[in-house]
Amino acid sequence: MNYFGTDGIRGTYDDALINARFLKRVGYAIGSYLKEFLHIAHPKVAIGRDPRTSGEELEKALVEGLRYWNVQCFMLGVVPTPVVSFACNKNPQADLGIMITASHNPFNDNGIKLFKSSGEKLSVAEEKEIENFIDRFPTYPAAKEDLKNDRKNYDALKPYKQFIVSLCPKNFLKKKKFLIDTANGATTYTASEILTSLGAEVISMGDEPDGVNINDKVGSEHPQLLAKSCSKRAVPLGFAFDGxxxxxxxxDENSKIVDGDQILGLLALHYLRTKKLKNNTLVATIHSNMGLDNAIKEAGGTVFRTQVGDRNVYYSMKEQGSNLGGESSGHVIFGDIKNTGDGLLTLLQVLMVMEKTQKRLADLRTEITLYPQVNLSLKVAEKKPLECMSELQEFLAMAEKELGNQGRVLVRYSGTENKIRLLSECENPQQAFAILRRIEKIVHKELSIIG
Structure with a gap:
């Protein structure tokens, strides 16, 4: 793939891909894909964005490219990514959705995520078709005389909020108090309102987006701030979203951050005990902790592992006939409700498990005992093929043999950033740390590390 990564197209604003010129070509290619490949006579596209300053310019460029094909554009404004998915399969039932965002990345990055009419993210094969259309037209064609200005502002937030609230018992959060960190991002306009409508008292932070402070020392990438604030303000539970x-x-109630694998585990265990987990299978990624597998296996279930990325999780769920999957980073997909990750939905589903079991989050998490795990991310100048690094491959093979079934190592490149990610996990934390340091040393020899 030349343009698409693990989760759409992403990069630094005004680089080779994330600029108005290229996004205009992408818009044109998407219009051509809808008309010529999917044969949709009058295509509709829903477009949302997060609060980044570059979002409006990129939005304008996409619309200009789409207009060449007389695509009707529903402009959703600043909304969370799940709202764009909702706009495809619920309201206004668009043929394709585009979210302009770089997710958890800093404000100077941006990108696009694409959704099909079902609300699912596009498959790799579908993204490849769009890449073919992009490459077919290296420059944007001359404008046609009869272009329509078919651009319509559309409020998708209202029906989305109604849908999310309808999934919960009325006022089930009454007398509950929460602290939420919306990362100066898109959930600033949804999370507090929805939680309050269900009866909760909400204290907000990271809720003053100005276009450049998204994810800046707040949100899911900086959970230590959430924990510190919960402790200082004596708030029982806190939640931090990404951009x-x-x-x-x-x-949790002890002002401790809950590992994402423990969230996946407590949800899967509840599904197993209530006989709701289809095929008794939870889908996780290669990044998830081995302790998750052990907890699910002991309860009579199975963990199926797939490559990193919530799109990979979803398509593996379909293949395995499962209705629950996710990533340790906080993405969770509830297949019986939606087919993409939704932070707010995940939050409410966990709260409902707590309500039904009458257990604290701090107690539920203890049912999933995780192996000690150490991680490191390094920024690289170039993503040299890992299989070409002979010293690294030899050491990884030796480490895996040494650990056996009591641990593992993982080295991979990020699909959304120029980073290499290192992971070492085993019952002995000192051993895990020593292995990681050895891998880091080899990587520094093999690659050009930035910073």
């Missing part, structure tokens, strides 16, 4: 709101991080 576009498709994932969430939890802080």
């Amino acid at each position: 576009d709101g498709d994932r969430v991080v939890f802080c």
Whole structure:
């Protein structure tokens, strides 16, 4: 793939891909894809964005490219990513959705995520078709005389909020108090209102987006701030979203951050005990902790692992006949309700498990005992193929043999950033740390590390 990564197209604003010129070509290619490949006579596209300053310019460029094909554009404004998915399969039932966002990345990055009419993210094969259309037209064609200005502002937030609230018992959060960190991002305009409508008292932070402060020392990438604030303000539970709101991080009653694998585990265990987990299978990624597998296996279930990325999780769920899957980063997909990750939905589903079991989050998390795990991300100048690094491959093979079934190592490139991610996990934390440091040393020899 030349343009698409793990989760759409992403990069630094005004680089080779994330600029108005290229996004205009992308808009034109998407219009051509809808008309010529899917044969939709009068296509409709829903477009949302997070609060980044570059979002409006990129939005304008996409619309200009789409207009060449007389595509009707529903402009959703600043909304969380799940609202764009909702706009495809619920209201206004668009043929394709585009979310302009770089998710948890800093404000100077941006990108696009694409959704089909079902609300699912496009498959790799579908993204490849769009890449073919992009490459077919290296420059944007001359404008036609009869272009329509078919652009309509559309309020998708209202029906989305109504839908989310309808999934919950009325006032089931009455007398509950929460602290939420909306990362100066898109959930600033949804999370507090929805939680309050269900009866909760909400204290907000990271709720003053100005276009440049998204994810800046707030949100899911900086959960330690949430934990500190919960402790200082004596708030029982806290939640931190990422910039576009498709994932969430939890802080429990002891002001401790809950690992994403423990969230996946407590949800899967509840599904197993209530006989709701289809095929008794939870889908997780290669990044998830081995302790998650152990907890689910002991309860009579199975963990199926797939590659990193919530799109990979969803399509693996379909293949495995499962209705629950997610990532340790906080993405969770509830297949019986929606087909993409939604941080707010995840939050409410966990709260409902707590309500039904009458257990605290701090107690539920203890049912999933995780192996000690150490991680490191390094920024790289170039993504040299890992299989070409002989010293690294030899050490990884040796480490895996040494650990056996009591641990594991993982080295991979990020699909959304120029980073290499290192992971070491085993029962002995000192051993895990020593292995990671050895891998880091080899990577520094093999690659050009920035910073």
